[in-house]
Amino acid sequence: MKTWLRNLMDATSVMTTTRAIFDLVMLSTKELGFEHFSYIHVDATNLSRLTTLSNFPPQWQARYLEGRYDAFDPVLSRARQCAHAFLWNGEELLRGSRASIRKMFIEAYDLGIRAGVAIPFETGLRGRGIFMLTTADPHRLQSLKLDPVLSVNAVTLLHARIEACAAELPSSPIPDLSGRQAMTLKWSAEGRTMRDIAKIENTSYSNVHFHLINAKKALRADTLPQATAVATKLGLI
Structure with missing residues (x-):
């Protein structure tokens, strides 16, 4: 995964639009053998300022928000408590879990979200975020070797470029490259x-x-x- 992370950093560093970043991360996700990605950042100074970038199925994003799954999602809970990348497997998290968590994972399974990689990161002024890759095949995780430092560096750079693109307000139309x-x-x-x-x-x-x-x-x-x-x-x- 080190090579993939380094390539992501190289590519991210030259992205100048949110669309280009989305295209890049979506293609990179599939190149690594995963289907979906999700980037979430919460500004601690303004909790209503939530930045997201994801290719999760729209129906899953809607269910997640409507069901307020963020309140008990075990992957998100672990990400809030640790500062390093980790792998997660829905089958393992289901064991002994309460009904609400089982319901959430059953819905996720139906949409091919069964296991993945989670990379928590911190930003200035106590901001926090998480970048996630998911797959329908839990066996995909067996060949992955996480590099905690490189993982955080890559995702922090991705966050910086997303923030920079959101802040840029060009005075005249600029061609949009993928x-x-x-x-x-x-x-x-x-x-x-x-x-x-x-x-x-x-x-x-x-x-x-x-x-x-x-x-x-x-x-x-x-x-x-x-x-x-x-x-x-x-x-x-």
């Missing part, structure tokens, strides 16, 4: 060939070509050097 478009364009700007980028990003040559073509279209550039110049000037990479 996470993959921005990342491939960044590597290209550093002189990497498409084959180099494919190897670095663990993807195919055709995928790199696809993202660069779409990046040029989004930036209304005729050539790749022109696209990287425009993206650099606009602060997109």
Whole structure:
């Protein structure tokens, strides 16, 4: 998981829009073999200021809020009490649990949320948050080796970029690049060939070509050097 976390940090550092961050994390989640991710941050100075970013099924997000599952969710409870990343398995948490928790996990199971990785993090002014990856296959956790320090560093950087994007109010429309478009364009700007980028990003040559073509279209550039110049000037990479 160390390589995945480092790649996430590299990519996150050049993201300039919330959409790009969402695209990036969703694709990265699937590359690691998980289906869903969730980022939640609570500002301790203003408890009504809750920031979330997630690709959980809408019906699960609605049930979670309506049922106020956050009040007794054992994964969330553990995240509030510890400061390091941990793995969780719904089957283990169900044993000896009360009816409300069993109901919550049964609903989660129906939507393929059965196990996962949780990474709690702290921010300034006693703010707290959690980043989570979930899977329908608990066996997926067996091959994972968590790095507590790198996990927190990666998620804290992700939080910082999300906060920065939310605070930016551009005076004029800026082209919106997806996470993959921005990342491939960044590597290209550093002189990497498409084959180099494919190897670095663990993807195919055709995928790199696809993202660069779409990046040029989004930036209304005729050539790749022109696209990287425009993206650099606009602060997109």
